[in-house]
Amino acid sequence: MLPTKAYAAYSAGDLLKPFEFSRRTLGENDVAVEILYCGVCHSDIHQARGEWGNSTFPMVPGHEIVGRVLARGARAGRHAIGDLVGIGCFVDSCRSCSSCQEGEEQYCQGHISFTYNGTEQDQRTPTQGGYSSHIVVDERYALKVSPTLNLSAVAPLLCAGITTYSPLRHWKVGKGDRLGILGLGGLGHMGVKFGVAFGAEVTVISTSPKKKADAERLGAHDFLVLNDDEAVSKAAEKFDYIIDTVSAEHDMNRVLNLIRRDGTLIVVGVPPKAPEIHPFSLIPRRRRIAGSMIGGLRETQEMLDYCAEHDIVSDVEVISIADINTAYERMIRGDVRYRFVIDAKTLK
Amino acid sequence: MLPTKAYAAYSAGDLLKPFEFSRRTLGENDVAVEILYCGVCHSDIHQARGEWGNSTFPMVPGHEIVGRVLARGARAGRHAIGDLVGIGCFVDSCRSCSSCQEGEEQYCQGHISFTYNGTEQDQRTPTQGGYSSHIVVDERYALKVSPTLNLSAVAPLLCAGITTYSPLRHWKVGKGDRLGILGLGGLGHMGVKFGVAFGAEVTVISTSPKKKADAERLGAHDFLVLNDDEAVSKAAEKFDYIIDTVSAEHDMNRVLNLIRRDGTLIVVGVPPKAPEIHPFSLIPRRRRIAGSMIGGLRETQEMLDYCAEHDIVSDVEVISIADINTAYERMIRGDVRYRFVIDAKTLK
Known part of the structure; x- marks a missing residue:
């Protein structure tokens, strides 16, 4: 179990506040990731505030995650310790429906595990997102990130x-x-x-x-x-x-x-x-x-590679987690060019 | 000028009533057509009753027309006297926009002359439709109809x-x-x-x-x-x-x-x-x-040929023009299988 510092919404009306919990035990196909940056997406606000009517609390938002592999399970060989990885809007999917088979996991017709405000494949355990110090995911759902780009500005690529x-x-x-x-x-x-x-x-x-x-x-x-x-x-x-x-x-x-x-x-x-x-x-x-909704794993990797090759990143303003509630207000006013990104060091 | 007996809506609230007028003089590219049958489309009701907000009166509805060529202009060589022709939802179009050039005249970006409740290419002269004994149109906008099919049941092919x-x-x-x-x-x-x-x-x-x-x-x-x-x-x-x-x-x-x-x-x-x-x-x-909206001239001809080859027609109930107002009421109740078609002989 991985002790994790995070910020969470405790109920639909509330500001986000500090939240400590343990990430799941490292499974044999998992990687444990130290989060470096997490982008702040407008859908985080909708869900943290219960505006889409499907929110469960406490909720740790965040699905534009860039981090570094800290540890890996016995059968996890895709990423090395120390590798940079990106985690987007989903951390698992059924893997057997036609969409999953065709590499369009984002349209999974079975159960898709969204990165937060969702559930794992057991359809019970809540998922928690990237406004946190650490995350544990199946290595297939972590994508390779090139070290050549500005990592804070890479984070929003995972959704925006x-x-x-x-x-x-x-x-x-x-x-x-x-x-x-x-x-x-x-x-x-x-x-x-x-x-x-x-x-x-x-x-x-x-x-x-x-x-x-x-x-x-x-x-x-x-x-x-x-x-x-x-x-x-x-x-x-x-x-x-x-x-x-x-x-x-x-x-x-x-x-x-x-x-x-x-x-x-x-x-x-x-x-x-x-x-x-x-x-x-x-x-x-x-x-x-x-x-159209996000992209599949293969296409997201293709995009990250394309961005590394063509030097494309997001325009970001890096913030401390303590400023997240102010950032939400500024986003609602359209006062951001063009993405807030949380520096996860500020969670420690 | 071709004396024409028709039924028209005189205003948005009214029942359809007899109407006599003269069709345009036969132009050099025109055919004069004796109408045999005209299908009754639900959009006839919407327009005759002013429900789409763009109606002009008096209005002779009807854009599912099958008839026989009576006369042709000096330069009209496409159809012979006595040929069966079909006329659908439009009787002219600008002929120069990209849609017209590509044979998708129904999407004309210039001025399309709908068969009724529209205007000719002068954008002034009102067009009048097929609830009438005769019509005069440019020969390009009249399609060839095979004599092998039941002609009353062919009429609805021109729109439905x-x-x-x-x-x-x-x-x-x-x-x-x-x-x-x-x-x-x-x-x-x-x-x-x-x-x-x-x-x-x-x-x-x-x-x-x-x-x-x-x-x-x-x-x-x-x-x-x-x-x-x-x-x-x-x-x-x-x-x-x-x-x-x-x-x-x-x-x-x-x-x-x-x-x-x-x-x-x-x-x-x-x-x-x-x-x-x-x-x-x-x-x-x-x-x-x-x-998707109706079809172009080429595709409508292709469909008429396909129907002749595969023996496909509409299921119709042939009515006298005197029954048109009752037919409208029955259509609104869904009481028709599946198209009323006016026998134009009843206009004489």
Whole structure:
């Protein structure tokens, strides 16, 4: 059993507070990991505050984890002691359904063990996430991280990064494609970096005109203010793909009208209220809406390798765990460029 | 000018009544057509009653037309006098946009001239539809109809037929695919016939258990009652594709859960209120929703030829024009199997 210092939400209304517990005994296929950094994802707030209605407490959030292997089980040979590893949104899955067999574990049709606010494969033992000093996981679910990158800025790749990388790869977005990235936050800024790296013509679509300079700095080729009626009307049917990263309520029909015939709106953000989609936004141009969720193990490793090769990381602000509640408030105000990352040393 | 006897809606609240007018002078590329049959589509009701908010009156509905060429213009050589032709949902389009150039005129990004409740390419002259004795159209927009089929039962192919044929072809639905047809009406019954003909395993999904026998008679392999919780739960993630033909309000999230990972819900029906689509119905299985609208000229001709070759027509009840208002009431009650078709002789 691995003594672990963490921060947890004790109930839906509460601030996060210190929490000490023991991680599971090292199983024969497990690695014990000393956490170095953990990114702070908007879904941490939704779940810590009980906003998705499926929260169990105490809850240690965090699923953008970078750490170092401290120990490994008798049959664990994938990572050496001292290796850097990344752990994303899930720490296990059924391994037998068609999605698991095809390396799309994120869509596991059996039981997926989310990194926190989930349960292990026994479907009883709660999982606890990365706002903590240590974690123990099956070595298959720990990915290799290159030591050449800034590790604090690697952490958000495990959720914000793969959530935008995966659909861009799945739909083969690249040269010759006009890509819109709706919302310039934790997900959006990674979408811009990947879209540009893959050769697409990238437009940031945002309600904040003041994000234009940042969009350009990130490499975007164009900027569209979503509540500028004239600009929106000029951009009608312009995009082959738009990735919608916005988790606040917004008019999706307005966004759909920016998409060309046979183009696709890829939804990765989850607004609190289900959006109304008018059939007339889809039918007269044979438009599509698709969801996409993080990525599988193979694809997440591919992304981490791609990022190491192309020097891509997240833009981060490193914080002490003591600042987590303030960080949540700042995220809700959109006051972060573009990801808070907890320095896990501050937990000790 | 071609004297034409018709039935029209004079205002949004009114019953349809006799209406006499003159069709346009025969242009050099036009054919003058004596109408034999015209199908009655649910969208006729929506528009005649002003339910889509874009109606102009007087309005002669009808866009499922089968007729015979009476005369042709000086440069019209595509059809001979006496030939059978079909006219569907549009009678002209801009011919220069990318959709028109690619033979997808139904998605014309310029001006499409819908067969009624639209305007000609001058964007002023109102178009009038097939509840009439005659029509004059550019010969390109009249399709060839085989004399081997029952002509009254061919008429609905021009809208109900192509609306289901086109998405099945576009998404290459066939052998090895599990196809759900949601709603067994004018569109749905054609979806079943085409799905079966293309080799898919077809399930009719309906809220009316009493439609089961009909579904089987039409060739469906299975039947699912949408409000049977147990059956729906057993069918979760079963379908590769579902074609949603329902134009009444319904819970699309319940339908989406029947679709497998990476499967597609194809929307061809237009409910009065925009459905709420929860992102969690899409994201955790990377599901897709797509719209689809009728078909282009080339594809509609391909469908008419396919139907002649495979002996596929609509199931119809032929009515006199005097019964049109009663027919509307019966359609709203779902009391038609599966399409009313006006015998245009009754207009004379």
